[in-house]
Amino acid sequence: MGGDRRTRLFRLFRPQLAARKAGRPRRGGRMKILVGLSADQGGQEALALGAVLARSCKASLVACTVTPDTWGHPSPARVDGEYGSFLARHTAAVQAEAKASLPNDVMAEFLAVSASSAREGLTRTASEIGADCLVLGSAREAPFGRFGEGGVTTELLRSAHLPVAVAPHGYSAGPQTRVRRLSASFSGSASAADIVARSAALAREYTVPLRLVTFVVRDKQMYPTGAGYDAEHFVSNVLREQARDAQTALLAGQAGLSAEIADGATWKAAFDSLTWQEGELLVLGSSKLGPLMRVFLGSNARKIVHNAPVPCLILPRGEE
Structure with a gap:
């Protein structure tokens, strides 16, 4: 190098x-x-x-x-x-x-x-x-x-x-x-494009493919008591469509990227719905609640890190 x-x-x-x-x-x-x-x-x-x-x-x-x-x-x-x-x-x-x-x-x-x-x-x-x-x-x-x-x-x-x-x-x-592949956690938020860009640059340096992963988790916090399975399926389908649209918009015109949706009733089930390789590294960004240039795990980021079956790399927030 x-x-x-x-x-x-x-x-x-x-x-x-x-x-x-x-x-x-x-x-x-x-x-x-x-x-x-x-x-x-x-x-x-x-x-x-x-x-x-x-x-x-x-x-x-x-x-x-x-x-x-x-x-x-x-x-x-x-x-x-x-x-x-x-x-x-x-x-x-x-x-x-x-x-x-x-x-x-x-x-x-x-x-x-x-x-x-x-x-x-x-x-x-x-x-x-x-x-x-x-x-x-x-x-x-x-x-x-x-x-x-x-x-x-x-x-x-x-x-x-x-x-x-x-x-x-x-x-x-x-x-x-x-390291054989990078997977970047992509939420579709305003700051997600920056994490993807940094992950893509890292993938080029490592000369490995990059996969975008969006998590759609139907956990018990998402639905009110008594809403029923129809409401649950409707909300999860909407979330899945929104995630797919956000991925498609980001992938437009960018070669060498792939994207998948990790879908499950729990975080573990969502991770288990995807294939993870030996030598894979999951990249995610720090929460916007954290101070600038520091690592700070928000609620979803912490759940991702705790459930990931592969090592994670948490990037600090960049200056805005």
Whole structure:
């Protein structure tokens, strides 16, 4: 990947962010992907996804383990010093296992930082290294094959200034897996065209096809009690027609794009109505309720992320 292409890809991930918050010039031309490497299996899943993304766009990979702050000097009973030594040994073991799991063609830098919280440590590290994307794993309580937010991911999904990729519970990848297709969540709203444009540009850089996906979910919140199945079918048919019309208008004159409607009585059923490939990445945008240039998941976006059977990439809002 040449320097110009790396620059284009960087701009696609973080639109209109030429003036970086720290004011630092970019070192070299490669993107940097930061993985939040926790000690549980979620950290291994995040690392597996980070390796796939790094291989697909020839980015550099950095894995960061955050440990709790300890006092700068030992207590009289040396309890704090012993605790600090325990944390260092534990972190070294976690990172050694992670290094051994990396595919041979993916190199990674491993960092250990001390912070008051994992969110603070990852946010600070992302700023210091100039990360272009943050990768997180799933909470263990999530259903297998789906993503669930833990405390750290919830905080980061509310405040991150850079794209966040999330790996479903149980995610794994083969030694040569790379991104094979992008699917962009398309709602038909005023901001949807921007997400599709950014997704299309990413697909060109990855040299993979792009599919637009519109979700038509007939959940229980949509219909008043006693409305009956006729009303339900009527509303869902109208929504489906509106979605198809919006997709058709967007696809007009654009080659290489496809579009499908994910239709179901529940979000899981809607996802199951479509075929998902190995190496697929679902792209969606941040809610308009969130601050500019931040990731913020609205109600539907959160349902999409929680039910998606493939990794998701959530893009922060661009400046308007």
